[in-house]
Amino acid sequence: MNRKTFINNSGRLILLGGLTYLTGSIIFKRKVSASGKYVWQIDPFKCTQCGRCESQCVKNVSAVKCVHAYQLCGYCDLCGGYFKPNSHELTTGGENQLCPTGALKRKYVEEPFFEYTIDEELCNGCGKCVKGCSSFGNGSLQLQIRHDLCRNCNECSISRMCPSEAIIRVPIEAAYQIKGDFVKPAIQNLKK
Amino acid sequence: MKWLKILLFVFPLLLTLQSSQAQQRFPKPEFHTSYTQPTPTTPEPRGVGMEFVDVLVLLVVLSLTSWFAIKSRSRNGILALTLFSVAYFGFYRYGCICSVGSIQNVALALADPRYVISLYALLFFLLPLIFSLFFGRVFCGAACPLGAIQDLLIYKPITIPAWLRKALGFIPYLYLGIVVLYAATGSEFVACRYDPFVGIFRLNGPHLMIYLGIAFLLAGLFIARPYCRFFCPYGAILNVFSRFSRRHLSVSPSKCIQCKLCTTACPFEAIDFPDEQNEKPDTRKSTRKFILYLFMIPVLMLAGGWIGSKSHVFLSKANNEVYLAELLISHPEVKADLANKDVQTFLASGKPMETLVAEAQVIREKFYIGSWILGAYLGLVIGLMALNQVIFRRKEEYLANRGNCYSCGRCLDYCPVEKE
Amino acid sequence: MNRKVILSVLMVLAVVMIAIVVIDRLKSRVDNRPDNPYEYSVDQYKAVDSTLVRYAETLDFTFGDFDLRGIAFANNRLYLVEDNYLLIVSPEGEKLSKSELPESPKCITASSAGIFIGFKNYISHYSTVGTLIRQWKPLNDSALLTSLAVTDSLLFAADAGNRRVLRYTTGGILSGSFDGKRDNSLHGFILPSPYFDLAVNNDGELWVVNPGRHALENYSFSGELRGFWDRTAITIDGFSGCCNPAQMAVMPDGSFVTAEKGMVRIKIHGSSGELISVVAAPEKFEGETEAPDLAVNPAGDIYVLDFERKMIRVFQIKK
Numbered sequence: 001m002n003r004k005t006f007i008n009n010s011g012r013l014i015l016l017g018g019l020t021y022l023t024g025s026i027i028f029k030r031k032v033s034a035s036g037k038y039v040w041q042i043d044p045f046k047c048t049q050c051g052r053c054e055s056q057c058v059k060n061v062s063a064v065k066c067v068h069a070y071q072l073c074g075y076c077d078l079c080g081g082y083f084k085p086n087s088h089e090l091t092t093g094g095e096n097q098l099c100p101t102g103a104l105k106r107k108y109v110e111e112p113f114f115e116y117t118i119d120e121e122l123c124n125g126c127g128k129c130v131k132g133c134s135s136f137g138n139g140s141l142q143l144q145i146r147h148d149l150c151r152n153c154n155e156c157s158i159s160r161m162c163p164s165e166a167i168i169r170v171p172i173e174a175a176y177q178i179k180g181d182f183v184k185p186a187i188q189n190l191k192k
Numbered sequence: 193m194k195w196l197k198i199l200l201f202v203f204p205l206l207l208t209l210q211s212s213q214a215q216q217r218f219p220k221p222e223f224h225t226s227y228t229q230p231t232p233t234t235p236e237p238r239g240v241g242m243e244f245v246d247v248l249v250l251l252v253v254l255s256l257t258s259w260f261a262i263k264s265r266s267r268n269g270i271l272a273l274t275l276f277s278v279a280y281f282g283f284y285r286y287g288c289i290c291s292v293g294s295i296q297n298v299a300l301a302l303a304d305p306r307y308v309i310s311l312y313a314l315l316f317f318l319l320p321l322i323f324s325l326f327f328g329r330v331f332c333g334a335a336c337p338l339g340a341i342q343d344l345l346i347y348k349p350i351t352i353p354a355w356l357r358k359a360l361g362f363i364p365y366l367y368l369g370i371v372v373l374y375a376a377t378g379s380e381f382v383a384c385r386y387d388p389f390v391g392i393f394r395l396n397g398p399h400l401m402i403y404l405g406i407a408f409l410l411a412g413l414f415i416a417r418p419y420c421r422f423f424c425p426y427g428a429i430l431n432v433f434s435r436f437s438r439r440h441l442s443v444s445p446s447k448c449i450q451c452k453l454c455t456t457a458c459p460f461e462a463i464d465f466p467d468e469q470n471e472k473p474d475t476r477k478s479t480r481k482f483i484l485y486l487f488m489i490p491v492l493m494l495a496g497g498w499i500g501s502k503s504h505v506f507l508s509k510a511n512n513e514v515y516l517a518e519l520l521i522s523h524p525e526v527k528a529d530l531a532n533k534d535v536q537t538f539l540a541s542g543k544p545m546e547t548l549v550a551e552a553q554v555i556r557e558k559f560y561i562g563s564w565i566l567g568a569y570l571g572l573v574i575g576l577m578a579l580n581q582v583i584f585r586r587k588e589e590y591l592a593n594r595g596n597c598y599s600c601g602r603c604l605d606y607c608p609v610e611k612e
Numbered sequence: 613m614n615r616k617v618i619l620s621v622l623m624v625l626a627v628v629m630i631a632i633v634v635i636d637r638l639k640s641r642v643d644n645r646p647d648n649p650y651e652y653s654v655d656q657y658k659a660v661d662s663t664l665v666r667y668a669e670t671l672d673f674t675f676g677d678f679d680l681r682g683i684a685f686a687n688n689r690l691y692l693v694e695d696n697y698l699l700i701v702s703p704e705g706e707k708l709s710k711s712e713l714p715e716s717p718k719c720i721t722a723s724s725a726g727i728f729i730g731f732k733n734y735i736s737h738y739s740t741v742g743t744l745i746r747q748w749k750p751l752n753d754s755a756l757l758t759s760l761a762v763t764d765s766l767l768f769a770a771d772a773g774n775r776r777v778l779r780y781t782t783g784g785i786l787s788g789s790f791d792g793k794r795d796n797s798l799h800g801f802i803l804p805s806p807y808f809d810l811a812v813n814n815d816g817e818l819w820v821v822n823p824g825r826h827a828l829e830n831y832s833f834s835g836e837l838r839g840f841w842d843r844t845a846i847t848i849d850g851f852s853g854c855c856n857p858a859q860m861a862v863m864p865d866g867s868f869v870t871a872e873k874g875m876v877r878i879k880i881h882g883s884s885g886e887l888i889s890v891v892a893a894p895e896k897f898e899g900e901t902e903a904p905d906l907a908v909n910p911a912g913d914i915y916v917l918d919f920e921r922k923m924i925r926v927f928q929i930k931k
Contacts, residue, residue, distance in 0.1 A: 011436035012325050019321060022298070023314070030301045031308040037240045038310060048540075050533050051648035060396045070229050074804020075221055076824060076854035078844060080874070085654050085846045100650065110225045110798055112824065117230070126650035135654070135901060136853035136874040138218070138805050147237035151286060151394065154293045155381035160512075161640065163537035169308075176234045218806045219754060219773060224798045350618055386633060404632045411625045414618045515642050526643065534642045540899065 037172045040156045044142035044179050046166035049127035049134070053143055056158040057125070063149035064125035064158070066103070066118050069179040072140035075113035080136030081129035082106055082116055098128050104141075120146070142179055243312040246285060250319055250335060253277060257334040258327035260601065261441040265611070267601040273334035274343055274600075282337035287393035291316045291336065292426040293384050295368070296375035303376035303558075320426075324433040328440040332420060332430060333599035338389045339424075342417045343600060345409055349416040349459035357461065358577065360422045365573045368425035369566045377558045379511035383425060416459035420598065431595040441592055441599040445611040448589035455590075457603035462596040466587040481582050489575035493568040500567020501560060508559035517552035520545065654875055657846050660893035664848065667891040667914065667927040673705030674923035682729075683917040683924070685907040686722035687740055690915060690924070693717040693729060698742050703909065705924065711742035721760035721767075725782050728767055730757035735769060737784060748784040759809045761818070766833060768818060772808040775801045777820055779833065790835025792822065807858035807873065807903065813866050823855035828868060828885070841885030848879065849887045858903035864912055871916070873903035878916065878927070891927050892916070 026032060042053070042064065053064035077090055082104050087096040092106050103122035107115045118141075125143060133141040145167075159167035220229070253273055260269035281287065289297075294317035301309035320331030332339045352360075371383045384390075388408040391397035411418045420427055434440070443454050443463060454463060508514045516538060519526055526535050538548070592603070638644060678694040685691070689708070692699040695716045700709045719730040726745060727738040734750035735757065751757075756773030762782065769778040776791040792800030801808065802824020810820040817838075818831050827842035843850035851857055857870035863880065867888055871878045876897035880888045891914055897904075904925075905917035916925045 008436055008438075012438065015325060015433055015436060016322075019318065022302070023318060026298065026301050026309065026314060030305060032301075032311055032314065033308050034311045035240070037237070037243065038308065039237060048533070048537050049652070050537070051650040052645075054650065055646075056398075058391075058394065058397050058401070067232050069232060071220060072218075073220065074824070074854055076802075076804050078826075078854050080854050085657060085852070098652065109227050110223060112799070112802060113221055113223070115227070128650045128652050131652040135652075138854075146235055148235035150237065151288065152237060154289055154297065154384045157398070160380070161645065163534040164541065171308075172237065172240060175237070176232075178232050178234075218756075218803075221799065221802075221804075348618070350615060385636075400632050400636050404629060407625045407628045407632070411622060414622060510637075512642065519642060523643075531647060532643060532645075533648065534645065 038169045039147055039152055039172050039175050040145050040167055041170045041177055042143050042145055043166045046164045047143055048164050049131040050163055051126050052161045053158050054124050054126040056161045058157050062125040063146055064143050065120050065123045065146050066129055066141055067144040068118055069140045072138045072179055074138050077112045079116055081133030081141045098132050104129050144176055147175055247312050247315045253335045254323045254330055257330040261330055261599040262439050265604045267604050270334050270601040274340045277335050277337050277340040282341060282393045287337050287390040289313055291320050295371060295426060296381045296383060299372045299375040304378055321433055324430050326438045328437045328599050329430050329434045330599045339420050341389055342412045345412045346416045346459050347413040350414055363422050364424055364428035367423055368428045369569055371425045373562045373566050377555060435594045440594055443590055443592055443603045444607045444609045446609060449609060454603050454606040457606040462593045464587060464591050464593050478584060485579045485582055492571035492575040496571025497564045497568035500563040504559045504563035507563055508556045511555050514552045514555050517548050658894040660848055660890055664890045665893055666889040666930055668930050669925055670928045671926040672923055680917055680922055681717050682720040683905050683907045683915055684720045684722045685909045687724060691720055691722050691727055693720045700742055709742055718757050719759050721762050723762045728760050728762060730760050756806055758806060761810050761812045763812050768810055770808040770810045772803050772806045775803050794837060804855045809860040811860060811862045813862040814864055821857055821860050826851040843885050859906050861906040861908050863908055864910055869906055869914055871903040871906055874901055876900050
């Protein structure tokens with residue numbers, strides 16, 4: 001039936017036109033990233049170490065790990081991120097450690113400096129050491145999303161629950177933000 | 193070429209490290225032993241550019257499905273492609289990014305000039321739609337991993353009465369509207385959050401997500417393609433587009449001989465049967481009915497829009513900022529609740545209440561406009577669905593319903609007619 | 613499987629699906645989110661026995677929303693430095709004069725010989741009314757001056773960047789420096805962060821804080837270690853964190869008033885380190901992590917420069 005084909009053809013033309021208009025307005029009036037990929041990043045200066053990075057990641061073992069910005073570390077004997085606040089002996093005994101999985105490792109360098117490294121296989125991204133380090137130390141420990149583990153979801157589940165909106169979408173060239181200075185204002189001071 | 197990519201990736205990173213040295217970094221201890229300070233590692237994600245391989249694969253699968261469905265009429269070919277899609281787009285690519293989710297990216301890109309949309313997300317949105325304009329819902333047939341996994345798990349599909357099918361068929365349009373509204377206001381990606389199958393494809397995920405997936409798969413044993421038929425927002429768009437497709441899978445390769453062998457062929461009940469009586473009812477009465485229903489459409493749109501605008505406050509609560517602002521205004525005692533991290537973080541951030549309230553107002557305004565549009569659009573959908581009921585179409589053959597048929601090809605082997 | 617069974621199964625599944633969505637929405641509402649099982653809390657150490665608190669906050673004053681940088685008390689005047697300005701204030705908080713500074717100051721001390729202001733890597737000598745007398749020769753680029761202390765003829769500067777104490781004449785000539793290394797130790801002053809304070813008490817003793825060791829060390833003017841005491845503890849009787857006390861001042865009777873960062877508290881320790889009293893418990897610094905700067909007047913009143921609230925808080929001994 002001619003009427004039917006006419007409706008069919010014109011409908012198709014209109015829809016094609018609509019799609020073209022939509023594509024055109026996105027390409028010319030909006031930002032399209034042709035080559036780059038966008039990934040999720042935690043801004044370490046906005047992070048409040050709420051613990052949700054550990055629980056909200058869609059992966060069972062979170063893609064968020066603690067990362068050490070060694071340049072800022074003071075190499076302290078009494079590391080605020082390693083030891084529990086009331087540790088009497090500064091040894092590597094498990095009862096003294098803040099880290100629930102024992103991922104933060106302490107190694108003697110020279111008197112009185114110690115090097116602290118993170119074993120990423122053990123780290124669960126809870127941020128307890130980061131909280132200790134930023135309260136009592138230099139704030140050289142920080143949480144970062146590891147992109148070899150991250151699934152790069154269309155919408156990051158952790159970002160939905162982040163209380164300080166610290167998780168943002170960034171181009172892949174700037175995927176990691178490792179702290180270089182500790183003077184930027186940080187939200188640390190929760191009324192507790 | 194790979195070295196260039198690595199350099200392009202590392203160089204800006206080095207620049208940021210370099211410039212940060214000029215900032216206030218307190219010098220680290222001078223070590224007298226031969227200690228060398230390690231540098232933090234920055235592991236790279238899956239290679240950039242692999243996404244375009246996915247687009248290419250999508251293109252190939254869509255093309256092959258079209259060919260199998262229309263030209264070579266091979267159910268086996270489509271079945272093979274279905275298995276491939278489950279494996280590749282599903283378990284290998286973890287079902288993300290998918291065309292269903294791409295609606296949100298496109299909606300947000302149109303609404304928010306600051307949002308950067310990836311080209312491949314745009315292509316994932318466009319390609320299946322373009323194919324549907326020429327070949328029907330071939331994307332649903334074999335390319336979409338969500339559809340593919342449901343398709344493979346059909347066990348004892350029950351028949352659903354037509355009135356119920358049509359009523360439930362409204363849900364995808366509603367879901368589409370909500371998905372677009374929430375994505376465009378920058379509140380949430382609803383389709384991603386309640387995607388039942390991505391947890392199955394990843395083989396891990398939050399408990400609720402997995403339970404939802406299992407529920408859908410179990411339902412899929414008895415209702416063929418439950419998500420596709422009654423929820424998929426992208427399917428709603430494909431349904432409309434596919435009705436204007438140039439070519440489409442047809443049950444019979446040439447004229448239908450009405451042998452009725454295909455009546456039980458389609459588990460999705462997407463084959464339209466010719467009417468029992470082929471009498472055209474009273475023309476004047478049916479024309480009057482048509483015109484009445486036609487004029488009902490603007491009324492429905494206005495009514496829908498009005499209802500939508502009335503519900504904009506409720507809908508806007510899904511947005512975190514709006515909810516927080518409302519919480520702080522209506523329950524100021526929550527400020528003293530030290531266990532509430534979100535409230536405490538907001539209070540400690542130094543952002544004044546006025547700014548939060550102003551931002552929430554802006555978002556609520558967007559929801560007002562969006563809900564009006566949503567309501568009017570739903571009114572239009574209901575009106576058109578009703579109109580569709582009263583249009584008489586002389587059906588003489590057993591034809592695949594262009595809007596609902598997924599081009600899965602099951603019916604092809606039931607038809608005894610030989611190709612000319 | 614008959615149709616009724618299938619239908620009931622499907623009904624159950626439909627209910628399950630709706631329930632999942634509803635539960636998910638309720639659980640993620642801002643007022644419903646679960647607690648953090650990895651909460652790091654030092655609240656139990658913030659409570660202080662009230663019998664130890666022998667000081668009361670009697671006066672507060674502020675000079676607008678400016679970043680204050682340092683405080684010193686001398687000549688019955690309070691000298692404050694903020695970004696680009698030197699303020700001379702009466703002990704009751706009345707602003708007497710304001711003069712401009714060339715750049716952001718880091719530390720300040722004063723005596724009858726004038727006001728000495730430390731910038732990042734040089735010191736300037738101002739008169740007691742705030743006019744510039746002379747800018748001294750700058751140090752190297754890595755220097756970071758964090759504290760100054762002046763006697764009749766000498767001025768000591770704490771250089772945190774180079775981890776040493778410098779000795780100047782009050783005329784501005786650099787006459788020596790020392791780095792605090794004991795015997796054959798590899799390192800002297802342990803400074804994980806830029807907080808390094810020193811002071812000269814009424815008996816003419818130079819005391820330098822070694823924050824990495826939680827110690828106060830007494831040096832001769834030529835840099836020989838005469839004695840020291842250290843206290844590491846999160847409880848009230850010691851110094852918490854990695855590098856405390858971040859700020860220190862000497863009282864007229866020779867005891868030390870110390871301010872810590874991290875868990876902010878101000879206490880008075882005796883000359884052998886014993887805790888004498890608490891000036892301000894952590895509750896007085898709710899939500900802060902930076903140690904306030906300190907200055908003491910001859911009557912023993914403590915002027916506290918609260919950086920985060922941008923005000924001066926005066927603590928006096930309770931009657």
